[in-house]
Amino acid sequence: MRLSRYFLPTLKDNPAEAQIASHRLMLRAGLVRQEAAGIYAWLPLGLRVLRRIERIVREELDRAGAIELLMPTLQLADLWRESGRYDAYGPEMLRIRDRHERELLYGPTNEEMVTEIVRAGVTSWRELPRNLYQIQWKFRDEQRPRFGVMRGREFLMKDGYSFDLDEAGARRSYQRMFVAYLRTFARLGVKAIPMRAETGPIGGDLSHEFIVLADTGESDVYCDRRVLDLPVPGIDVDYDGDLEPLIRAWTSLYAATSDVHDAARYDADVPEAHRLRTRGIEVGQIFYFGTRYSQPMRAQVTMPDGSARLLHGGSYGIGVSRLAGAIIEACHDDAGIAWPDAAAPFDLGIVDAKAGDAATAAVCGDLHARLAANGVDALWDDTDARAGAKFANMDLIGLPWQVVVGPRGLANGVVELKRRATGERMELSPDDLVAKFA
Numbered sequence: 001m002r003l004s005r006y007f008l009p010t011l012k013d014n015p016a017e018a019q020i021a022s023h024r025l026m027l028r029a030g031l032v033r034q035e036a037a038g039i040y041a042w043l044p045l046g047l048r049v050l051r052r053i054e055r056i057v058r059e060e061l062d063r064a065g066a067i068e069l070l071m072p073t074l075q076l077a078d079l080w081r082e083s084g085r086y087d088a089y090g091p092e093m094l095r096i097r098d099r100h101e102r103e104l105l106y107g108p109t110n111e112e113m114v115t116e117i118v119r120a121g122v123t124s125w126r127e128l129p130r131n132l133y134q135i136q137w138k139f140r141d142e143q144r145p146r147f148g149v150m151r152g153r154e155f156l157m158k159d160g161y162s163f164d165l166d167e168a169g170a171r172r173s174y175q176r177m178f179v180a181y182l183r184t185f186a187r188l189g190v191k192a193i194p195m196r197a198e199t200g201p202i203g204g205d206l207s208h209e210f211i212v213l214a215d216t217g218e219s220d221v222y223c224d225r226r227v228l229d230l231p232v233p234g235i236d237v238d239y240d241g242d243l244e245p246l247i248r249a250w251t252s253l254y255a256a257t258s259d260v261h262d263a264a265r266y267d268a269d270v271p272e273a274h275r276l277r278t279r280g281i282e283v284g285q286i287f288y289f290g291t292r293y294s295q296p297m298r299a300q301v302t303m304p305d306g307s308a309r310l311l312h313g314g315s316y317g318i319g320v321s322r323l324a325g326a327i328i329e330a331c332h333d334d335a336g337i338a339w340p341d342a343a344a345p346f347d348l349g350i351v352d353a354k355a356g357d358a359a360t361a362a363v364c365g366d367l368h369a370r371l372a373a374n375g376v377d378a379l380w381d382d383t384d385a386r387a388g389a390k391f392a393n394m395d396l397i398g399l400p401w402q403v404v405v406g407p408r409g410l411a412n413g414v415v416e417l418k419r420r421a422t423g424e425r426m427e428l429s430p431d432d433l434v435a436k437f438a
């Protein structure tokens with residue numbers, strides 16, 4: 001992509017309303033623009049990040065056997081009256097009337113709707129278990145939207161829902177999602193620690209939040225720091241096997257959010273040297289809630305002996321838009337963002353260090369085309385800005401690699417490659433550069 005033909009409205013100064021690094025950097029790097037409190041436009045570079053995050057989420061959910069569908073953002077109030085949550089949900093729910101005075105709502109979550117879909121679609125016990133998920137916008141009329149997309153009002157969530165014949169099955173579904181979440185966040189370049197958590201408005205009696213440790217996080221957490229060194233399950237993890245040992249390894253070390261913190265247990269179980277009390281960003285939360293929704297909504301199947309069996313459920317959320325901010329919180333420095341490869345909006349940036357120079361422009365164009373032919377997405381700064389401004393801009397938007405094409409390097413037959421996160425530089429020929437990313 002030529003920058004001279006792109007749309008990247010970066011900001012020179014730090015916006016006054018931004019209190020944390022990710023909010024400041026998302027605005028300055030031209031990723032998002034606030035259209036209303038807690039409501040953002042995702043500008044082209046920011047949308048590319050969302051799509052990269054979605055891709056990893058889909059790959060890991062599909063690998064774990066979940067099946068994607070897409071539900072509407074608008075839901076009938078009557079559906080929520082079936083579960084009793086319409087009134088209980090509170091002021092966060094955006095309630096709407098259509099032209100026929102029908103009561104609708106902008107969905108904050110979809111347990112009721114997916115239960116209605118499964119109630120109608122599953123006719124035999126043989127069809128279970130199933131895990132259905134979507135990646136869809138949600139609305140929660142937060143009292144105090146803040147920190148940019150971290151606590152928005154309209155936000156993008158992966159929400160998944162499992163359906164089983166009994167509690168044992170539902171707990172296995174929960175374990176599969178626990179593992180899939182460990183893999184998903186690790187692939188996105190963040191260390192998200194599963195911590196016991198409150199179940200809140202979703203319900204149930206078992207829940208884990210996945211927390212990315214960050215001083216600016218809204219979650220207050222206590223853990224045994226050895227949990228930070230546990231190995232993330234590999235791509236060959238057997239989702240049909242017994243995941244109990246793996247879950248036990250990840251839940252035997254103390255890790256809890258403050259609302260379920262057990263101080264006595266923490267003091268007894270966690271040696272002083274391993275105690276870590278810090279803050280974090282909740283990037284995902286999983287819940288087991290049994291028949292909380294199937295009971296009031298009569299979602300059931302007939303068993304071989306003719307008895308009716310209520311479905312046992314769980315729900316599993318990932319904050320896709322929140323992750324864009326959380327990744328920046330974990331991966332930035334004074335010069336700007338330093339995207340992990342998997343979440344970066346482009347794989348690398350090409351900087352023409354001498355605007356107007358025919359030789360550097362030709363080599364940039366050739367690199368851009370050959371990299372594209374190998375499926376490598378490059379953002380080529382072909383603008384007439386000074387080299388210094390181009391370097392600062394590339395550091396701000398944080399592409400993981402920068403290729404600098406300048407007259408002196410070309411005189412020696414080389415271009416310069418810089419790794420954004422470490423600042424490490426190397427010189428290599430254009431051919432060797434293309435080969436490195438082939």
Ligand SMILES: Nc1ncnc2c1ncn2[C@@H]1O[C@H](COS(=O)(=O)NC(=O)[C@@H](N)CS)[C@@H](O)[C@H]1O
Pocket residue numbers: 108109110111140142149150151152153155157158159160161202282283284285315316317318319320321322
């Ligand atoms: N206001 C918000 N802005 C941005 N992301 C949010 C917001 N509220 C929640 N999230 C993200 O969405 C994830 C799931 O939300 S949740 O309430 O915990 N869970 C659910 O809604 C369940 N129905 C999961 S299917 C959270 O872990 C968080 O990462």
